[in-house]
């Protein structure tokens with residue numbers, strides 16, 4: 001039985017091996033402390049071809065958001081980080097596209113092995 005929320009799953013051929021892969025993106029948003037700072041973390045995992053018996057950790061980016069940033073960005077403390085799959089560059093395989101808390105794009109591709117900035121301006 002699958003115990004994870006299906007909205008945390010994305011599909012694409014990230015690893016370049018036959019078959020679409022399942023990418024799990026589990027977001028955790030902490031409770032704001034008295035000064036209004038909150039930690040947001042994402043746990044990205046991949047199941048190659050959707051067949052692997054377990055998940056392979058991709059990357060677990062995290063950041064802290066302050067109260068002033070929430071006001072500036074007009075987002076609440078519990079917003080979900082937008083995550084998409086697709087081909088966003090010329091490198092092989094699907095990329096994982098993520099907008100961070102400053103609404104800047106980052107993409108992950110298998111050959112880079114980590115998220116890298118994809119935009120200079122906020123979306």
Ligand SMILES: [Ca+2]
Nearest residue numbers: 017018019049
């Ligand atoms: Ca694959």
